[in-house]
Amino acid sequence: MTGRLCVLAVDDEPPALDELAYLLRADPRIGEVRAAGDATTALRMLEDGRVQAVFLDIRMPGLDGLDLARVLNRFARPPKIVFVTAYEDAAVDAFALQAVDYLLKPLRAERLEESLRRLVDGRTDPPAEDDTVAVELGGVTRFIPVADVRFVEAHGDYARLHTDGGNHLVRIPLSVLEERWTANGFVRVHRSYLVATAHITELRVEPGGGHVVRVGEVTIPVSRRHSRELKDRLVRRARRERSADLRGTADPSGTSDTASDTAPS
Numbered sequence: 318m319t320g321r322l323c324v325l326a327v328d329d330e331p332p333a334l335d336e337l338a339y340l341l342r343a344d345p346r347i348g349e350v351r352a353a354g355d356a357t358t359a360l361r362m363l364e365d366g367r368v369q370a371v372f373l374d375i376r377m378p379g380l381d382g383l384d385l386a387r388v389l390n391r392f393a394r395p396p397k398i399v400f401v402t403a404y405e406d407a408a409v410d411a412f413a414l415q416a417v418d419y420l421l422k423p424l425r426a427e428r429l430e431e432s433l434r435r436l437v438d439g440r441t442d443p444p445a446e447d448d449t450v451a452v453e454l455g456g457v458t459r460f461i462p463v464a465d466v467r468f469v470e471a472h473g474d475y476a477r478l479h480t481d482g483g484n485h486l487v488r489i490p491l492s493v494l495e496e497r498w499t500a501n502g503f504v505r506v507h508r509s510y511l512v513a514t515a516h517i518t519e520l521r522v523e524p525g526g527g528h529v530v531r532v533g534e535v536t537i538p539v540s541r542r543h544s545r546e547l548k549d550r551l552v553r554r555a556r557r558e559r560s561a562d563l564r565g566t567a568d569p570s571g572t573s574d575t576a577s578d579t580a581p582s
Contacts, residue, residue: 321348322436323367327359327382328374328401333422337372337401340429346437356380360388368396370417370436375402383407386414399432406474406488408451421453450478452485461485463501467532469494469511476511479535504550506530506539514550 324341328334334352341350351368353359356379362368371389375382382400389395400411403422411419418432449460461480470477471491478485495505502514512532519531520539528539530547539547 322346322369322433323349323351324370324372325351325353325359325362325368325396326372327353327356327377327385329354329377330374333374333401337424340424340426341372344430344433346433356382356385356388359385363389363392363396366394370397370399372399372401375400375404375407375411383410383414386411386416390414397436399436404488405453408453408487412451419451450487450489452478452487463498464515467513467516468535468537469503471509479532504543504547506537506543506547508540510537512537514547517551520547520551 324347326334326337326341328337331354334354338350338352341347349367351362353362355377359371359373363371373382373385380388382402386398386400389398398414398416399418399420400407400416401420401422401424405421408419417435420428420432448464449462450466452459452461461478465480465482466478467481468479469491470479472486474490475486475488476491476494478487491505491509491511495503495511498511503511504514506512512530516532517530518533521529521531523529527541528544528547529536530539531537
């Protein structure tokens with residue numbers, strides 16, 4: 318984006334809308350600020366095609382922010398979207414809609430400035446949803462590589478992500494992460510735990526007949542209903558690793574097996 322921006326602020330709460338519009342107008346990179354209290358009004362304000370970015374609340378009556386973003390993404394030239402919300406639980410869905418940023422209320426001027434810098438500089442491509450998870454750290458949205466997550470622990474509607482560098486609480490149910498991260502090598506081992514098979518160092522049978530897995534220094538229970546799937550996943554992983562080892566020990570000269578089979582005896 319070049320020049321001063323024309324932006325649209327959308328929020329159904331007048332005080333929040335007024336504050337957002339005020340902060341936007343105070344930035345020298347903004348040339349025009351439009352304000353709408355609902356999705357219908359917002360769509361009318363977008364008709365002339367001049368709006369380059371929309372700062373959008375999520376929870377609104379009628380068409381909510383995520384629904385409006387889906388509509389905007391179908392435009393021939395869709396505006397960039399920055400979500401501004403009081404709720405953390407929609408971050409994954411927001412970035413799946415190619416949002417530039419996800420700001421939490423109460424809005425801080427330095428976070429808004431960072432979003433505007435991304436808009437102006439063109440750094441608008443968020444990390445792929447399958448490879449990262451958005452977490453909020455001190456009011457700043459950061460992306461944690463899924464590969465860094467060793468296991469996930471359920472906390473009601475929240476989930477705690479355990480990594481080598483610490484743990485992060487996100488408002489995403491464990492069942493949702495299970496569905497999304499299966500392809501990343503995660504397996505449900507218990508109603509309260511989701512584990513990355515790559516980080517499992519031991520599967521052990523307890524004296525009472527139950528199973529546990531070791532992930533680093535942590536011991537995690539395995540429920541009976543999940544033990545079969547876990548064993549199957551670990552066997553498949555072992556087979557893949559074995560196949561990779563065999564390929565790695567192939568004849569470094571590049572001579573194929575076929576060629577050796579045809580050599581005279």
